[in-house]
Amino acid sequence: xxxVLGSAEWDKTYLHVPQQLDAPRFNQxxxxxxxxxxxxxxAAIWRSLSAQSFTDHDLLSALPTLLPGGQLQGxxxxxxxxxxxxxxxxxWEVKNGTLKPFTFxxxxxxxxxxxxxxxxxxxxxxxxxxxxGLLLLAFTMLLYWGLSPLSKVAEEVYKIESGAQxxxxxxxxxxLTSLTENLNKLVEHEQKQRTRYRNTLSNxxxxxxxxxxxxxxxxxxxxxxxxxSERNDQTSTTPSLLLNQQVSRMNDIVQHQLQRAVxxxxxxxxxxxxVKPVVMRLASAIEKIYHHKxxxxxxxxxxxxxxxxxxxxxxxxxxNIMENAGKYGDGSxxxxxxxxxxxxxxxxxxxxxxxxEGIDQDKIEVILTRGVxxxxxxxxxxxxxxxxxxxxxxxxxxxxxxxxxxxxxxxEVTL
Numbered sequence: 001x002x003x004v005l006g007s008a009e010w011d012k013t014y015l016h017v018p019q020q021l022d023a024p025r026f027n028q029x030x031x032x033x034x035x036x037x038x039x040x041x042x043a044a045i046w047r048s049l050s051a052q053s054f055t056d057h058d059l060l061s062a063l064p065t066l067l068p069g070g071q072l073q074g075x076x077x078x079x080x081x082x083x084x085x086x087x088x089x090x091x092w093e094v095k096n097g098t099l100k101p102f103t104f105x106x107x108x109x110x111x112x113x114x115x116x117x118x119x120x121x122x123x124x125x126x127x128x129x130x131x132x133g134l135l136l137l138a139f140t141m142l143l144y145w146g147l148s149p150l151s152k153v154a155e156e157v158y159k160i161e162s163g164a165q166x167x168x169x170x171x172x173x174x175x176l177t178s179l180t181e182n183l184n185k186l187v188e189h190e191q192k193q194r195t196r197y198r199n200t201l202s203n204x205x206x207x208x209x210x211x212x213x214x215x216x217x218x219x220x221x222x223x224x225x226x227x228x229s230e231r232n233d234q235t236s237t238t239p240s241l242l243l244n245q246q247v248s249r250m251n252d253i254v255q256h257q258l259q260r261a262v263x264x265x266x267x268x269x270x271x272x273x274x275v276k277p278v279v280m281r282l283a284s285a286i287e288k289i290y291h292h293k294x295x296x297x298x299x300x301x302x303x304x305x306x307x308x309x310x311x312x313x314x315x316x317x318x319x320n321i322m323e324n325a326g327k328y329g330d331g332s333x334x335x336x337x338x339x340x341x342x343x344x345x346x347x348x349x350x351x352x353x354x355x356x357e358g359i360d361q362d363k364i365e366v367i368l369t370r371g372v373x374x375x376x377x378x379x380x381x382x383x384x385x386x387x388x389x390x391x392x393x394x395x396x397x398x399x400x401x402x403x404x405x406x407x408x409x410x411x412e413v414t415l
Contacts, residue, residue: 003022008037010094015039015046015100015102021048026049026050027050029052032108032111033106034054036048036059038065044059045102047059059078063087064087067089073085076107078107082111083107084107084108085105085107087104087105089102090104149176153183156169156170216247222243273308275348276337278311278314279335279337280299282318285319286325298333299336300336300337301337307415308348313391316391319384320388321352321388322335325353325408325409330407332355332406334352334353335351340414347415349412349414350415354409355407355408357407392413392414398412399413
């Protein structure tokens with residue numbers, strides 16, 4: 001505006017402004033920057049070369065008229081193009097002292113401004129995005145670094161559960177020291193309590209063994225004196241025979257309850273037991289016990305098949321079922337074992353089948369009913385199957401019996 005004002009001169013009867021101005025954009029057609037002057041009669045008297053594509057009517061209708069001393073800026077549209085403008089009303093004093101009113105206009109297209117604004121916004125968003133990415137990366141690294149001790153604790157707890165180690169061994173920040181120490185105390189207490197429990201039950205078994213042996217000896221002596229009466233009356237039951245039966249029953253009950261008491265709880269910490277060596281030892285024993293039947297035990301078990309629990313419990317379950325298969329089968333026993341995911345835990349599934357006569361369906365439903373007492377013996381099953389059911393129930397597993405393709409019974413056990 002000051003450039004145009006400085007270039008204007010009064011030439012006797014009119015205001016003269018040169019066509020070529022010092023600002024190059026004023027001299028370029030459609031450069032987006034132009035100057036325009038009109039007099040007090042609202043008539044156009046001059047425009048810059050950059051405004052030659054507009055008519056006087058286009059400019060006069062789009063730009064306001066100001067009184068001398070007035071100044072206005074705003075935004076207008078000329079022939080569909082948006083412009084920012086600055087208008088200034090002046091009074092030009094001529095030689096005779098009179099004042100001539102004029103309005104000077106400077107207008108610039110909004111296109112460059114919008115382009116600059118868009119570029120600024122682009123740079124702003126790119127910069128903010130980069131900053132946000134760096135902050136997220138920093139927060140992620142900070143969280144990873146801050147939570148890594150907890151991940152390490154969780155990994156050590158998993159190793160304890162799987163039996164790879166016996167206690168938490170790593171060094172941790174003071175905020176986690178109390179947690180790791182209490183976990184170690186809990187694990188140590190659980191191990192000591194289980195050991196103490198087993199020792200107590202072992203002592204109880206030894207304590208009961210002697211009195212029962214004495215009673216058994218007395219009943220044998222009494223039965224020797226009562227043989228004569230038994231020959232005279234074969235239908236009668238002598239007191240010594242009744243006592244002998246009750247002592248045997250007591251022995252069974254004691255053995256079963258002790259075995260049931262020392263079973264490992266499903267959440268006890270145990271190292272994984274490889275199943276195949278255990279089955280091989282049991283198979284060798286069964287083949288020797290029932291060699292008169294030419295019993296042959298075959299199995300299909302991968303080398304890496306494992307059982308998480310007490311080895312004694314595993315031998316108790318497999319031993320009882322395999323013994324029944326050897327006793328009531330016809331010389332052929334087959335065992336299949338593999339690991340499965342059962343109720344979000346890694347379990348071992350066993351399938352033990354024989355070629356005997358099988359088990360009646362009504363007896364299957366009875367012997368597998370939850371809560372069957374240990375002293376409720378069913379024909380052909382004995383107390384061993386009750387022990388198996390109790391162990392499977394304690395490990396929160398599953399047991400079922402159905403007809404085998406070999407012709408006998410098929411025991412399906414998940415431990």
